[in-house]
Amino acid sequence: MGTPVKNFKYVDYLWDDKKAAELGDDQVALFLYRSNILGADLRITNYGGGNTSCKTIEKDPLTDKEVEVMWIKGSGGDIGTLSREGIAGLYVDRLRDLKKVYGGLEDEDRMVGLFDHCIYDLDSRAPSIDTPLHGLLPFKHIDHLHPDALIAVAAAKDSEKVTKEIWGDSMGWVPWQRPGFDLGLQLEKCLNDTPGIRGIVLGSHGLFTWGDTSYESYMNSLEVIEMASEYIAKKIEENGSVFGGQKVESLPKKERSEKASRLMPMLRGLCSAENRMIGHFNDSDTVLQFINSNDLSRLAPMGTSCPDHFLRTKIQPLVLDLGKDADLSDTDAVLEKLRPAFEKYKEEYAEYYEKHKRANSPAIRDASPVIIIYPGIGMFSFAKNKQTTRVANEFYVNAINVMRGAEAITEYTALPRQEAFDIEYWLLEEAKLQRQPKEKPLSRKVALVTGAGGGIGKAIADKLAEEGANVVLTDIAEDRLQEALETYGSDTASYAICDVTKKESIAETYKKACLDFGGVDIVVHSAGLAISKPLEETTEKDWDLLQNVLVKGQFELAKQAVAIMRKQNLGGDFISIASKNGLVSGPNNVGYGTSKAAQQHMARLLAAELAGDKIRVNTVNPDGVIVGSKIWEGDWAEGRAKAYGISVEELPAHYAKRNLLNEIIYPKDIANAVFALVGILDKSTGNTINVDGGMANAFVR
Structure with a gap:
């Protein structure tokens, strides 16, 4: 008998009987399936938030006896993308035996190290801090989630009373406590004191639900969340308004985007005072409702409640006092207003650190804001990479939803500052940060590549992305851009249709780079075309086209890039993909060769002019790139x-034989030269790298 379709209003029912049936009785596979569909709904839990588990009977390889094993999301994982490689398998009996050696709250950090002594599966991911919370409960399948509606209940004043009002005696409640072994004991006690409950609300934290099967646990979670959501919706309806009503009216969508794109590089530069950051912008209805409200000034400084929220967003946002109609065209004037606000934020964060630090607290981290609110415009976030800043932005949206719900129920309450600090600067959190892989050479940088729909441009974009950069692909052919974009992972690349002969098109492209990633650090002008004709056959149209795409396009790209780079005050790189033909006088090449020579000398002129801004300008000269190059089509x-x-068929061999190394030149070889200039030769400007296998007549002298 199939599972009936469930109709939920506030959560997505995603269980697919056919997919589940294909997994048979494999309880671990069913637990992973449940985890993934729970993580697919951001109202249920956000990226990296929450935890899920199941318990199975396995054969002990040492005793050959049957033992109970718990499979649980490992440290640093994400339930939405959880796979077999991301979980830990532990002996349940050994985990519960840790109660015999637990020394109280002062013993929490030592207990985490003891989890390793409970490992059953030697391929396990490092067990997370949530491990005892699942292990000390008896249920086969358990979900620990951070739904907006449940955290709203958990963060509301009189949370325990509200829990009983919604679920009666069917739900337990435990007060706020930092995750750890003692919280696991509190959950166990709650269950023993109130047997028969279907779940537990964790004060200021989240939700625990369970079931005998993966499906039962899934349905229990959805039903509990739905009940809380319905309760909050009714309260909001009764109140008639949220967040004290509207104080500021939003600008129209197009004007918001225009202002955000102008402001993003300035904000990025200020947020990058200690470490370069990548940006994200959000002007959704949910965000605007909060940031334009009367209660913004009261609620924003209170900070977020759930630890998963403020670990990613910092304890509170920076609210800008620019005015939605502010003129952002004068960079110096805008920065003069912004700098004091940033300095004040960082001073207050340092005071927060000094007031609450412990003797063994890690050193203070970057004090710049992560979340920046601009009433009437939208919400910005800045972090080390696109995924982290996007997720931080999403988490603050969750926090907004929590505040809305808690305010509708009774009154929103945030964690006490000391409790928040002890989470943010927990030694175990610091250890998790230290375990993160080393950043790549171009991490935290944004690269814009013209002509990136294929050929040399695509190879350059590939290389820069491989080395850690976010890339904005541009071309005149959208179908090529869409196809190219599909080759990148999420949060790595975006694209913009760009005709480099039109400054308006270039401006829209840079606007997209600013909105998508916060600004731009590297610009590579690879867009091009080639026309090979003798003088008498070269038309004025041929001449103008070559000059407009190669020379005028480079000029306008550089002019607009420099304006953004100066706003950021982080330096930058501009790379011109020219050609050997700009150095060598060959037959039937007057239009193309002249344009390439102009590109090369423009790069030298810009290098001399922009060095004071730490903007480096260099040239790469390819030759004979036949295989994979669009020009040769x-x-x-x-x-x-x-x-x-x-x-034509003899061309590849001809070009290979004529260079000193007798090598065929590929697009990836040009990409490697670009990377050398932007990722390795960081004190080089005004230089030219020939990638031609060695052409003596093109030696720069």
Whole structure:
């Protein structure tokens, strides 16, 4: 008999009987399936938040006896993407035996180290701090989630009373306590004191629910969340307004985007005073309702409640006092207003650290804000990479939902500052940060590459992304851009249709780079075309096209890039993909060769002019890139073949034989040269790298 379709209003029912049936009686596979569909709904839990588990009977490899094993999400994982490699398997009996050696709250950090002595599966991920919370409960399948509606209940004044009002005697409640072994004991006690309950609300924290099967646990979680959501919706309806009503009216969507794109590089520069950051912008209805409200000034300084929220968003946001109609065109004037606000925020964060630090607290971290609120415009976030800043932004949206719900129920309450500090600067959290992999050379940088729909441009974008950069792909062909974008992982790349002969198109492209990632650090002008004709056959149209795409396009790209880079005050790189033909006088090449020579000298001129801004300008000269190059798909190949008196098919061999190394030059070779200039040779400007296998007549001298 199939599972009936469940109709939920406030959560997504995603269980698929067919998929579940394919997993058979594999309880671990069913637990992973449940985890993934729970994590797919951001109203239930956000990226990296929550934890799930199941318990099975396995054969002990040492005794050959049957033992109970708990499978649980490992440290630092995400239930939405959880796989077999991301879980830990532990002996349940050994985990429960830890009660015999637990020395109280002062013993919490030592207990985490003892989890390793409970490992059953030697391929386990490091067990998380939530492990005893699941292990000390008897249920086969358990979900620990952070639904907005439940945290609203948990963070509301009189949370225990509200819990009873919603669920009666069917739900337990425990007061706030930092995750750890003692919280596991509190959950166990709550269950023993109130047997038969279907779940437990954790004060200021989240939800525990369970079931005998994966499906039962899934349904129990959804039903409990739905009940809380319905209760809050009714309260909001009764109140008639949220957040004290509207104080500021939003600008129209287009104007919000325009202002955000102008402001993003300035905010990024200020947030990058200690470490370069990547940005994200959000002007959703949920965000605007909160940031435009009368209660913003009261609620924002209180900070978030759930530890998963403020670990990613910092304890509170920075609220800008610019005014939605502020003129953002004068960078110096805007920065003069912004700097004091940033300095005050960082001073207050330092005071928060000094007031609450312990003797063994880690050193203070970057004091710059993560979340920045601009009433009437939207919400910005800045963090080390796109995924982290996007997730921080999403978590603050969760926090907004929590505040809305808690205010509708009774009154929102935040964690006491000391409790929040002890979570943020917990030694175990610091250890987790230290375990993160080393950042790549171009991490925290944003690169814009023209002509990136294929060929050399795509190879350059690939290399920069591989080395850690976020990339904005541009081209005139959207179908090529869409196809190219599919080759990147999420949070790595975006694209914009860009005609480099039109400054308006370039401006829209940079606007998208600013909105998507916060600004731009590296610009590579790879867009191009080639026309090979003798002088008498070269038309004015040919000449203008080459000059507009290669030379004028480079000029306008550089001009607009420099304006953004100066707003950021972080330096930058501009790379011109020119050609050997700008150095060597060859036949039938007056239009193309002249344009390439202009690109090369423009790069030298810009290098001299922009060095004071720490903006480096360099040139890469390819030659004979036939395989994989878009230029060789058209008439250029026939023109060059004709010039050399050979067939088109003979061109690759001809170009390889004529260079000193007798090597075929590929797009990836040009990409490697670009990376060398932006990722390794960081004190080089005004330079030219030839990637041609060695052409003596093109040696720079």
